[in-house]
Amino acid sequence: MKIAVFAWGVVVAAACVVLVLLLHRGVELQTDMTALLPVEERDALVQRAKQRVTEILSERIFLLVGDSDRANARAGGATLAKALADSRMTATVTYRIRSDSLKALGAMYFPYRSGFLSEADRKRLQQNRGGEIVNRAIASVYGPSSIADVNLLRRDPFLLMPEFLSTLPMPSARFAPDDGVLSIRDGGETWVLIIAQLNGNVYSGAFQDRFIQTFNAAERKLNAAMPHLRVLRVGAIFYAHAGANSATRETTRLSIVSLVGTIILILIVFRALRPLWLTLLAIAVGVVCALAVCLSIFGGLHVAALLFGVSLIGIAIDYCLQYVSARLGADAGSPAERLRHVLPGITLGVVTTLIGYATLMLAPFPGLHQLAVFSAVGLFGSFLTVVLWLPLFDSPEPLTHGNRILAIANLLWVFWKDGRYRRLRWGTIALIGIMAAVGATRLRIDDDVRHQQALAGNLREQESQIRRLTGISGGTEFLLVHAADGDHALQTEEALQGRLTSATQDGAIRGFESLAQFVPSVARQRENRVLVHDKLMVPYLASYYQRLGITGAALTGAQSTGYLTPDAISEDSPLSFLRNLILESSASGTMHAVLLTGVSRPDEIRRIAKDFPGVRFVDPAGDVTRLLGAYRRRALILIALSALLMMPVLIWRYGLRGSLRVMLAPAIAVLAAPTLLALAGVTFSFFSAMALVLVLSIGFDYAVFCREAEPSRRSATMLGIWLAMLTTLLSFGLLVVSSTYAVHAFGATILVGTILAFAFSPIASEL
């Protein structure tokens, strides 16, 4: 025994040294939440493309600065745009637009003009209704709004170009350029638009903090000067920061409540702080071992795995509490004797819990792998500390003040074993059974990731206001178009266009944005030229010119014989936003994105995508939702599996009948917790399932403790279970107040599950 104590000392010391060395070298804590998601896409090209679009979409922010005074709105917009540009955290800031942007647009298209037709004009020519175009041209030339001069009429006789340009689906179509700034007037209010592309990872905490600080400082300064100025914002970074902020605030508050509550609990029961130090020692050793092992294996650690892992190691507190509770009572004996009393119970508890944690390895979330290793190593380290070290540091004197507390703790046992309470027992079981059965009919599964996070209400309001004013919305869905080369990609987009247009009319999507809407494929341009020549110029041009009195032929010679391709869109073009839609263009193929907004029926879009080879629908939120669904099912299987894996150990110790008794309380807890919560309207998700993994481990611990309790030490065991239950509620159950739905559901499941596991634990004993 002494050797083991010493050897464990050497191991812990070595872990400390390793940890110090690793920390000295510098350890990177990953904070990017997306790193927790599994790498599910095998195709590297597709994966890269998806990541790029997601990045582009998440790094984009839209701001509207508004005031009833136009000058104020403009001054505010200019100041904010400058602050953003000066922040060094933006790749581009678009505020002032080129005054000649229309001219630039015209200059790009004009040399290739007969290749471009508006959708309606193309249809007219295809249906031999060129006469309508001629009449429109004549009406335009004579009409009140004519801008045509002879120069234009010679180059673009039927004014097809203005028609094409006016039907381009410009994303900022609702804005009017007002003195070089895109503006909207709404009621008495003038709004100016700023679009910025950030240059950092919007999910990194450090970048969020820096950016939001800069942004808020700029906004405060503006509001000090112009109190009525309003700034509306939409962008992933604002949501991410608000979410992280509220999580941090919550975590801090909950940790304090949890810590203070635990200290008070220990003081009340033991009237001494030594049990607290012992407990902390065991947990600390566990965490040190876990960190050293994890950092050596993974080279880093995700902050979520760290936080959650520390909580899981926290279950080791159950074993400490079993041990320190053994000190209460006159017949407690020496520290070594106390350990002997609790050793079988806590050993079995650790074994079953380790089985439970190890099954986490089977889920393909990278974060869960870290978590599984972290919690298993830590738990085992804490356990060894309890067994090997705690008796050494413990006081040899039994605590004799606790008879009343022990008696109270024992009441639960009395309730389950005393004949007087037979009816009450069955009544309780029946009541919970009925409630669980009713709840089961109301159990609703909800994997939607958008429901799992708390989106700050005021940001959502701003987003819907921006959508109302501008039509701009922060969609994350898109279509990937994969083709052999750029022109084939454009042709696919052209084929898609009709289907997407009718999907827009049906309300399946609010809109879409594709490269081909602005730059048709060479094939389409060639087709248009033929149409224009055969169906318009040949039959109508001569008489049309004669009618207007234009002598001579059209100046078609001024036209380029080439075709417009997307490369012509320069970085300072008003269409530069289209450059982002080209994701990949190499010998191995071309990849374009077609952005979708307001997708309300994703299945319909998925069906459309299926009809076109090389097109796939990408719905990041939907992917995560489906993933959460898959992992929820997997987690449930893992729970059943880990229960099954624990059985051999239990059967070896208690026989089949005994092990079934031991299993009863955890089984009730796992089955009834979600159904009882369903009565309160809590939906079931992956996070609830993860909570059930914990509930199962906790439930087995309590049941095993009860089963192993010697009759003479039973009240001390019950006290240990009481304390374990209360500390679990203080650390996990408190999460029920979280504003993040996933965390709330997790906490609620632990809360109800732990209480159930606790309440039914004495059933495990046949005594």
Added chain:
Amino acid sequence: MIRSIVVAIAIALLASVCVGEGAPAPTLAAGQILHGRFVQVRHLKGLASPLKSDGTFVLAPGSGLIWRIEDPIKTTTVITPAGIRQIINGSEVQHIDTAKAPFVAHFYDMLNGALMGNWEAMRHDFAVKTTGDRGAWRTVLTPRRPDNPIAGMIASIVINGGKMVDGVEINRANGDSESMTFLDQTVSAAALTDDDARLLSNKDISPAD
């Protein structure tokens, strides 16, 4: 491109009712409607003979303008807060929605403002100079900033009238020019005809057109 079109319309419109500074021409009150005939002669450089058109117009403050060319090609252009539509032989050949081109609405606001005697929006882009007296006056608009794309296409606009606006001359920067003469103008408080009301309410186009 569209914007230039709209500018031209707005200017023509403003001119046709003319409420120039110091100009004694009456502004229209809500519910009043201006009917009239127009003759337009457009001189395009490079054309041997000018393009001449004539027809009728209806202007209803708050609702919009209907510009009917009768010769040489029957065309109806309707400008309302909802957008601009061009109708030939009963079928719509052009439709610019305000929702897609909100500056249409912006200029419509400007027009309405002018009708109510508010020239602020106009003054932003043009210098306004009026000479003459109530009986015969002349207003000249010149762009304040020739680099402004809105006003840049226009060299000058000359409006003359007496009790009513009699004529408008628009000189373009490229040397083209056009003159509009307004005849038989009447201001009435009577309701719009069904056809006109339908056109201005942006409902289906009139089959009789």
